Amino acid sequence: MTTMSGRIVSWIPAYLALVAVASTASEGCRRPAAQAQREVGPGVLVLRMPSALGKMRRPPVEFDHDRHAAAVRGDCKTCHLVDRTGMVLPKFGRVDDGKSAGKLMDHYHDRCVGCHKRRGKGARGCGECHAKRPRARSSWSELRMDYSLHARHVLAQQKRCADCHHVYDEGKRQLVYKKGAEESCVACHTGRTVGRRPSLRLAAHRACVSCHLRGKIAGRATGPLDCAGCHGADRQAKIKRLGRYERLLRGQKDRLWVTAKGGKIRRVPFDHRAHEKTTTRCSTCHHKGLASCNKCHTLVGIPAGGGVTLEKAYHDSKSERSCVGCHRKAAGQPGCAGCHHTQEAEASQGSCAVCHRGPLPGAPLPSPVWAPQPPAVLPAFSKDFPERVTIDILARDYAPSVMPHGRHVRKLRDLAGKSRLAVRFHGGVGALCAGCHHHAKPGTRPAPCSACHTRRGHPTRDRPGLGAAFHRQCIGCHQKMGLDSWLGCQSCHPKAAGPRKRGGKR
Amino acid sequence: MSISRRGFLGGTGVVAGVAAGSATARAGGGMDRFMGYPDAMGLLHDTTLCVGCRSCEVACAKVNGKPKPAGPLHDKSIFGKMRRVTDKLYTVVNRYVKARGNKPAVYRKHQCMHCQEPCCASVCFVKAFTKTPEGPVLYDPSVCVGCRYCVNVCPYYALGYEYENAFNPTVQRCTMCYERIKKGDQPGCAEACPMGAIVYGKREDLLRLARQRIAKFPDRYVDQIFGEHEYGGTSWLTLAGVSFDKLGLPVNASHKPLPELTSGFLSVVPLVITIYPGLLLGFYAWTKRKERLADQAREAAAAEARAAAEEAGAAKAAHQKKLAESRQKKAVDLAVKKALAQADREREAAKAAAAEEETP
Numbered sequence: 001m002t003t004m005s006g007r008i009v010s011w012i013p014a015y016l017a018l019v020a021v022a023s024t025a026s027e028g029c030r031r032p033a034a035q036a037q038r039e040v041g042p043g044v045l046v047l048r049m050p051s052a053l054g055k056m057r058r059p060p061v062e063f064d065h066d067r068h069a070a071a072v073r074g075d076c077k078t079c080h081l082v083d084r085t086g087m088v089l090p091k092f093g094r095v096d097d098g099k100s101a102g103k104l105m106d107h108y109h110d111r112c113v114g115c116h117k118r119r120g121k122g123a124r125g126c127g128e129c130h131a132k133r134p135r136a137r138s139s140w141s142e143l144r145m146d147y148s149l150h151a152r153h154v155l156a157q158q159k160r161c162a163d164c165h166h167v168y169d170e171g172k173r174q175l176v177y178k179k180g181a182e183e184s185c186v187a188c189h190t191g192r193t194v195g196r197r198p199s200l201r202l203a204a205h206r207a208c209v210s211c212h213l214r215g216k217i218a219g220r221a222t223g224p225l226d227c228a229g230c231h232g233a234d235r236q237a238k239i240k241r242l243g244r245y246e247r248l249l250r251g252q253k254d255r256l257w258v259t260a261k262g263g264k265i266r267r268v269p270f271d272h273r274a275h276e277k278t279t280t281r282c283s284t285c286h287h288k289g290l291a292s293c294n295k296c297h298t299l300v301g302i303p304a305g306g307g308v309t310l311e312k313a314y315h316d317s318k319s320e321r322s323c324v325g326c327h328r329k330a331a332g333q334p335g336c337a338g339c340h341h342t343q344e345a346e347a348s349q350g351s352c353a354v355c356h357r358g359p360l361p362g363a364p365l366p367s368p369v370w371a372p373q374p375p376a377v378l379p380a381f382s383k384d385f386p387e388r389v390t391i392d393i394l395a396r397d398y399a400p401s402v403m404p405h406g407r408h409v410r411k412l413r414d415l416a417g418k419s420r421l422a423v424r425f426h427g428g429v430g431a432l433c434a435g436c437h438h439h440a441k442p443g444t445r446p447a448p449c450s451a452c453h454t455r456r457g458h459p460t461r462d463r464p465g466l467g468a469a470f471h472r473q474c475i476g477c478h479q480k481m482g483l484d485s486w487l488g489c490q491s492c493h494p495k496a497a498g499p500r501k502r503g504g505k506r
Numbered sequence: 507m508s509i510s511r512r513g514f515l516g517g518t519g520v521v522a523g524v525a526a527g528s529a530t531a532r533a534g535g536g537m538d539r540f541m542g543y544p545d546a547m548g549l550l551h552d553t554t555l556c557v558g559c560r561s562c563e564v565a566c567a568k569v570n571g572k573p574k575p576a577g578p579l580h581d582k583s584i585f586g587k588m589r590r591v592t593d594k595l596y597t598v599v600n601r602y603v604k605a606r607g608n609k610p611a612v613y614r615k616h617q618c619m620h621c622q623e624p625c626c627a628s629v630c631f632v633k634a635f636t637k638t639p640e641g642p643v644l645y646d647p648s649v650c651v652g653c654r655y656c657v658n659v660c661p662y663y664a665l666g667y668e669y670e671n672a673f674n675p676t677v678q679r680c681t682m683c684y685e686r687i688k689k690g691d692q693p694g695c696a697e698a699c700p701m702g703a704i705v706y707g708k709r710e711d712l713l714r715l716a717r718q719r720i721a722k723f724p725d726r727y728v729d730q731i732f733g734e735h736e737y738g739g740t741s742w743l744t745l746a747g748v749s750f751d752k753l754g755l756p757v758n759a760s761h762k763p764l765p766e767l768t769s770g771f772l773s774v775v776p777l778v779i780t781i782y783p784g785l786l787l788g789f790y791a792w793t794k795r796k797e798r799l800a801d802q803a804r805e806a807a808a809a810e811a812r813a814a815a816e817e818a819g820a821a822k823a824a825h826q827k828k829l830a831e832s833r834q835k836k837a838v839d840l841a842v843k844k845a846l847a848q849a850d851r852e853r854e855a856a857k858a859a860a861a862e863e864e865t866p
Contacts, residue, residue, distance in 0.1 A: 318725075334608040344722045459702065460711040462718060468702025475557055475701065482608035489559070489580065 038133075041066065042140040043227035047108075053101040058130035066226045071121070074225060076213065079111070087210045090202060141233045145184075146280040151245030156222075164207060168197075182250055184282065187289030247273075248282065250290060255368045257358055260310050262299050267358035269368035274420070287321055317345055323355070327421065335415045336422070337480035339435030354425065372423040376413050376432055381406060384445045393450060394467050398493035403474075409433075436473055540738070540763070542622045543639040547687055548709030548741040549696060550716055551615055553753065554726055555703035558585065558599055558613035565698030566597045566617075569683060588754075591616060593666035593678035597695060602753045612746070614753045615695070615704065618643065618664040618680040619733060620741035621763075626656035626665065628765030628772075634677075641709065641741045642682035650676055661737055661756070661764060682741065709741060716745050738763025 043066030049056045072078040081089045089095065093111055098104055112129070116122035123129045145153075157163045162177030168188075169176045189200040198206065208223065208230070215222030228235050258268040275285070282290060296305035297313040305313070312322070319325040324347075331340035359365060381387040385405075392400030412432045416422040426432065430442025440446035450466050457465030464472060474492065563575040572594050577584045585601035596617055603612035624643045627635035632649045635656065652675055657665045668675040683693035687706075691697070696706035705712060713734060720727045732750050733740035736759035744755065751757035 337608060341726075345724050346722070457702070459705040460707040460715050462715055464702035467700055471557075471700045472555060472702060476555075479557075479610040480608050 038136045040136045040138050041228060042138060042231035043067070043069075044136075044138060049101060049104065050097050053097065053099075053104060056130075058126060059132045061129045062131070062133060062136075063129075066228055069226055071119075074216075078115075086214065087206060088213060090205055139233060140227075140231045141236065143230045143236060144281055144283070147245055147248065148241045148280070149239065150248065150281075151242050152240070154246075163211070180251060183289050184286070186283070186287075187291075247276065257365055257368045258314075259361070260294055260299055263310075263361055265352070266356040266360055267365070268355045269358055269370045271368075271370055278420075285321055285326075315347075330421055334480070334482040335419065338477040339412070341476065341480045342438065370424055373425075373427055375417055375423070376426065376429040378409060378413060378429060391470065394455075394470075395493075398489060398495065401492045401494075403492075408436075435477075540623055542709060542739060543637075543641070546639060546641040546709050546741065547682075547707065548620075548641055548712050548743060549682070549693065550705040550707075550712040550743045550745065552703045552705070552716075552719070552745045553612055553614050554745065554747040555701045556599070556613045556615065557701055557703075558582070558601055558611060559700060560584075560599050561698045561700055562615055562695035562704060563595070563597055563599060565694040566680075567595075569686070569694035570596055570681075572596065585611075585613075591618075591664050591666050591679070593668045593670075595666070596678065596680045600754070603748055612748055612753065614744070614746075614755075616662070616664065616754070617695075617742070618660075618682075619662050620680075620682055621737060622739040622741070623737075623763035623765050625659045625661060625737075625764045628768065629655040629659045631655075638684070640684070640687060642684045642687070643741075644681065644684060645677055645679065647676040652676075709743070712743055716743060719745065735761040737761075738766075 040062065041064070043064055045063045045065055046060050047063050048060035068079070069076075076082075076088045079093055081091070081093060081095065083089060091097075092108070094107060098107075112122075113124065116124060153164070154161075161179070161182055165177060165182040166175040167178050167181055167183075168174075185200060185203060188197060189203040191199060193199045193202060209225060212223040212225050216225065224230055224235070230236070252272055254273040255269065255271050258270045276282075279285075285293075288296070293313055294310055296302070297308055297310040298305065299310055301307040301309040301312075308316075313319075314322055315324045316322040317324050317328050320329060331337065331343070357370075358368065379385050387404070387406040389403045389405045390400050391403055395401075409429075409432060412435065413429070416426050416432060427442070433440065433446065434442060437446035439452075449469055453464060453466040453469040455466055457463050457468065459465070560575060560579050564579070566572070567574055575595060582601075588600050589595070589598045591598055597615055598617070599613050599615045601611050601613050605611040620637075620641060620643045622637070624635060624637060626645075627633075627637060627643065631653075632651055634646045634650045636644050636646070638644055654667055654677075656677060657667050664679060666678040668678060683691070686693060692706045696704040705715065707715075713731060716731045716734075720729055720731075726747055728746050728749060730746075730750065732744040732746070732755055733742055736756070738761070744750075744753070746753055749757060
């Protein structure tokens, strides 16, 4: 009898384990849906014990800063300390975290619960703040200081650059303003606080929020003070944009020769001014401060540039900051992608000279000009340059397709004429032809498609048969140009007049 | 000695485990799986080129003598819902991602993948499925018993079954146009594809071609050829511009052939079938014999005891008898003695009386 009951007892843990596994498995199935639903606003902070002090026994607290700020009517001093200059300190009613987890816990409990009790509002029980919640996604979005926003700050501060821009003076051991050395914040303020240099997050909140607060106290129209004002995507979209603003000048040249110390290839003329207009902020290219590329990226790669060589910095096709990557992205726009989507990732031979068109290093440098190409002039329509092309070589189930060759060329010419990039890179009418007539010498009559694309093709050599070559070329281009013209076979092939004939006209 | 049911099952489990272990160890040495027949053919479906025209469905139906697929080809409403492979539709094109801006819709053609190590063949107990050296997995309806294990086990849900056929239903699925490729033709779908999105050729060449395309256009393709290794590899290879899980294919598919999951166990089955009856009968006979011997011994002991008891009884009786006899003899002697003494006394008394009479 004893042995029987003993046996049942020994099975109980196994049974419980099984139940636990089953319940976690079913929970695992449910979780993604809940995860997708829950999103918290940009003002929601997750408060947890600093890892250096230990772990919390209860779940971390989701704290809605905007809601609390509204509850105290924007009076920051209710919760935050203020220093001599009137600047609000970022920590909650204290200068630093201290060294004891218990003291920090008491600090929060006393101040939060005390205030809730005094006001007779807000959470009281432990679980109301320390609630176990499914993982949430924050709608927080980064605010970018673009040309327009910068210009609005310049106007508001009456061109007092020193209000925001500073450098650290080693001799005086303080922050000073240095004209001509203005930098973007990220040049010094990185992801974490180093010594006395605060992290970007801390520095931005100290400087921006304090200034906005001072403005509010002085009764001026000023920037937002709540989290969502800067970090809510919907509120960001409502930030007023200036139609016209002054060009940002910090000693950059309008046009220059791209040079590399020790470089052996021909130099590249670069129109800095024209590139400024293609973007909304300097950091599109100058991702870490406003220094020139070759300051951190050298021919061999140094730690300052993360080991990225100058060659890669300019040519990495995957990066959106590099010349090639950004131009590639531009070529992916619907107007360009029709032809450009067939371009391989690896640069073709001879493509170096497209940009490297200047003198060799050491030679005297003329003015760095990259003039637009003369507009493409279409030749008169003739047998060699037909207005219409009838494609009947494979007509079987359908009547021959009449391709309006002239209309296509004109459309491409107009599109290319409108693009600032295309007018500088497309050399005349030849580039337009090459979009379809690949491998043909520009400006000459191309060989017919059937010269290379045989009926069956060489599928495993990636040379499709004639039918597939036509369809890929036409449909691929129409798709990439965003033309929803793939409505079926008959949008290009009219129905055969007579009854369908299999293997008919070839 | 006695053996409990638990102990017995435990012991045989160890035997089976050792056998299974040796099977796995054998598979682990050297080349761990079948890499496909040399010069086997295959097909490559490039989903970035597919435009969802369904010409392949039409060609497939025509080649296999099946009814024409539903709806006019230009009618895109058919893609509103996912269709699956049936006995009348060997191949089916589904739309997995809708078109947005200049990003075209993504379609994928589905059919039997012709696995290198097919599950359908591994579960079929009448061996109706064969992986041919040319690539296709062929099905022999003449031996099929209609258990439909193959239909249920296929990881791609690519087998159709003639549920409407009451008398002689068979499994219906893509044959990779075996008859056509034997003659040197292309499969019907590959020939019909107007975009060249389906390429037929040697599987090795197709893998090389697919790698070439990924290298040339790294932005266009996901860096994976589905079917190169997935579940041990398939004859149909798929290239995609979006993650494969969006295309209804397992995204982290094991590279292990699925039949391997059961081969260890199944390899033990014949062993169990041959050994178990003998083993069990042996145990039975052994137990029975043991019981019989025990019975015999018990009986012998009983008989012996009985004999001993009898013997002891007899001795005791003899002893008693002797004792009784001696007691009786003693009593008789005593009585005789007593009688003699009495007689002596009477004689003395008479003598005395006589003397007294004489004397007066």
